Amino acid sequence: MPTRQSSDASKSKAAVSDVYASMRASILKGEIAPGARINIDAVSRSLGVSQTPVREVLQRLEGDNLVVYSPGRGYSTTPLLDLPALRSLFEFRLLVEPWAARSAAVDRLANPAAALEKELSDIRASLQTGVDARQELVAHDTRFHDTILLSAGNPVVQHAFAQTHCHLHTFRLYPADIDGAITIAEHATVREAIAACQPDRAEEAMAEHIRNSFARFAQAFEGKADLSPLESDGPPRRHIVI
Amino acid sequence: MPTRQSSDASKSKAAVSDVYASMRASILKGEIAPGARINIDAVSRSLGVSQTPVREVLQRLEGDNLVVYSPGRGYSTTPLLDLPALRSLFEFRLLVEPWAARSAAVDRLANPAAALEKELSDIRASLQTGVDARQELVAHDTRFHDTILLSAGNPVVQHAFAQTHCHLHTFRLYPADIDGAITIAEHATVREAIAACQPDRAEEAMAEHIRNSFARFAQAFEGKADLSPLESDGPPRRHIVI
DNA sequence: TTATTCTGGTTCCTACATGATTTTGCGCCG
DNA sequence: CGGCGCAAAATCATGTAGGAACCAGAATAA
Numbered sequence: 001m002p003t004r005q006s007s008d009a010s011k012s013k014a015a016v017s018d019v020y021a022s023m024r025a026s027i028l029k030g031e032i033a034p035g036a037r038i039n040i041d042a043v044s045r046s047l048g049v050s051q052t053p054v055r056e057v058l059q060r061l062e063g064d065n066l067v068v069y070s071p072g073r074g075y076s077t078t079p080l081l082d083l084p085a086l087r088s089l090f091e092f093r094l095l096v097e098p099w100a101a102r103s104a105a106v107d108r109l110a111n112p113a114a115a116l117e118k119e120l121s122d123i124r125a126s127l128q129t130g131v132d133a134r135q136e137l138v139a140h141d142t143r144f145h146d147t148i149l150l151s152a153g154n155p156v157v158q159h160a161f162a163q164t165h166c167h168l169h170t171f172r173l174y175p176a177d178i179d180g181a182i183t184i185a186e187h188a189t190v191r192e193a194i195a196a197c198q199p200d201r202a203e204e205a206m207a208e209h210i211r212n213s214f215a216r217f218a219q220a221f222e223g224k225a226d227l228s229p230l231e232s233d234g235p236p237r238r239h240i241v242i
Numbered sequence: 243m244p245t246r247q248s249s250d251a252s253k254s255k256a257a258v259s260d261v262y263a264s265m266r267a268s269i270l271k272g273e274i275a276p277g278a279r280i281n282i283d284a285v286s287r288s289l290g291v292s293q294t295p296v297r298e299v300l301q302r303l304e305g306d307n308l309v310v311y312s313p314g315r316g317y318s319t320t321p322l323l324d325l326p327a328l329r330s331l332f333e334f335r336l337l338v339e340p341w342a343a344r345s346a347a348v349d350r351l352a353n354p355a356a357a358l359e360k361e362l363s364d365i366r367a368s369l370q371t372g373v374d375a376r377q378e379l380v381a382h383d384t385r386f387h388d389t390i391l392l393s394a395g396n397p398v399v400q401h402a403f404a405q406t407h408c409h410l411h412t413f414r415l416y417p418a419d420i421d422g423a424i425t426i427a428e429h430a431t432v433r434e435a436i437a438a439c440q441p442d443r444a445e446e447a448m449a450e451h452i453r454n455s456f457a458r459f460a461q462a463f464e465g466k467a468d469l470s471p472l473e474s475d476g477p478p479r480r481h482i483v484i
Numbered sequence: 485t486t487a488t489t490c491t492g493g494t495t496c497c498t499a500c501a502t503g504a505t506t507t508t509g510c511g512c513c514g
Numbered sequence: 515c516g517g518c519g520c521a522a523a524a525t526c527a528t529g530t531a532g533g534a535a536c537c538a539g540a541a542t543a544a
Contacts (some may be wrong), residue, residue: 015529041494050530052294055496059301072537074495088398095341095399156330157337160402257497283526292498297528314504316527487544495536506525513518 016053023057027066027077028172034079038067064165081169083221089166090214096161097145098207103152105194105202112151113195119144120188127180137180142167144187148194148206175220186212258295265299269308269319270414276321280309306407323411325463331408332456338403339387340449342394347436347444354393355437361386362430369422379422384409386429390436390448417462428454 023043026032044054058075061067067075081089104112123140127133145167149158186209193202265285268274286296300317303309309317323331346354365382369375387409391400428451435444 039494040496051495052529056297056301056528059298063305072495085397088396091396092398092402095337099337154330154333155327156334156406160334160406163405164398164402281526282528293527294497298496314527315506485544487542489540489542491538491540493536493538496534498533499531501530502528504525504527506523508523509521511518511520514516 015049016056019047019049019053020057020060022047023054023061024064024066027061028168030172032077034077036077037073038075038077040074063163064168066165066168080173083218086170086173086217086221087214089164089169090210090217092164093161093166093210094207096157097149097210098203100149100152100157101190101194101206102199102203103154104148105197105199107197110151110153111194111197112147113191115147116144116187116191116194119147120184120191123180123184133180134174137178137183138167138171138174140180141183148190170217173217173220178216182216183209183213257291258298261289261291261295262299262302264289265296265303266306266308269303270410272414274319276319279316279318282316305405306410308407308410322415325460328415328459328463329456331406331411332452332459334406335403335408336449336452338399339391339452340445342391342399343432343436343448344441344445345394345396346390347439347441349439352393352395353436353439354389355433357389358386358429358433358436361389362426362433365422365426375422376416379420379425380409380413380416382422383425390432412459415459415462420458424458425451425455 032038038058040051040054040058044051047054058067058069062069062075065078068078069075104110119140123136126136126140146162149161152158186205190202190205190209193205274280280300282293282296282300286293289296300309300311304311304317307320310320311317346352361382365378368378368382388404391403394400428447432444432447432451435447
């Protein structure tokens, strides 16, 4: 009797949701080894469900860029981001997020300053009691940036950014020893500019934060790569086109 | 005997591929009526396949934003883009594509001027013999913009842009009477700037092209909507929209 | 050493059961 | 007589089980 042993309220409906959470956690924890192939049958039996929900979950994970699909050969986990991929990702963020910060820094009801302030005090409090600071920090970072992007009010940009799952990927290679204080301080700077309704300052603060953030992550690759800064060419290029 | 009658070489493997092409065409042609729910069982029986490949296809179509999924209620086709959604889409393009044009307008092997020139002469020739100009024009537009984006050399930006499927959506509301000559002329301007390796000019030409393109599409909404241009109010707001 | 065949394993699809959701029809109240 | 609400039934999404085709790798023969 292959009954589902996961949640006591094992009615039925939570199947795909449970499987998604489980597989995603497995990949993020590195239990499946980046680049390895995923056996649908093995996973389904190990989780006590059928193959259909597992396949559905795999297709969703493909949208998250956590697995790749080869027709006729099944699914494999994606390898960790290398430095060029990380740079591409942060260049994209540098294209989108300063624009979002500028859009958010206006005197309107959409101004997210209050929500950002709450988020900042929450994370400060949470780090005091500090359990699993790494997870907390990434979660805070996600919420902070998502809030700003949301208040920019462009669903297409928001969706495109969400599809990159940048926080999800950076979580995979987040060094355990990073000090969150710097990140939070930069967040506070961004929030102040937004609260003051100064678009230029907000844009620049966000751009600076992303550049610094990339530099911090790039140090995880130290020794093997060049570490040249994100923007190489001279004149301070406007990311905002008229 | 529920044999598959689609392709004569009905080995088996083409199932999901066939279904995908078929459903996608149905939605784009409007045969399923935007906003209507999709009955998995009906589709599977009508195409002579089982429910599993249909579900797989629906999940892929969800990534294309052609259907939406409600847990427990299945899939529905997405409604046609309304004016605000179209504006959001073109604002995203205005954020990404001028940057890509700038990045492409450099004196490197990645410079796509030659490919763009071939693309332009191809479409000009194709329009002479003109069969189904609408389809040809959208296909050309897709290739032209994709080429520029590709040579910008950022996979993340490229993927994020591809995920918007902007040409796929604009195809759904492409007016039949639009004259492609203007579009092609603007493309030629962009190409010239890229060929001349003038980043500023390329960036501006692309931005101008996208603004004009939006204006042309917005005319499809004439009568029902405000038709305010992308940047409505007085001070140059750097395309921040409410 | 190279080509061919065979076998093990895995993906992919079909068919069916089940539970939730929507719709329809009937009775009741205003 | 018309509108509202509840209940029963049909409908449909979701999950399960199993089988057939297919790819990969190994062993054997030339």
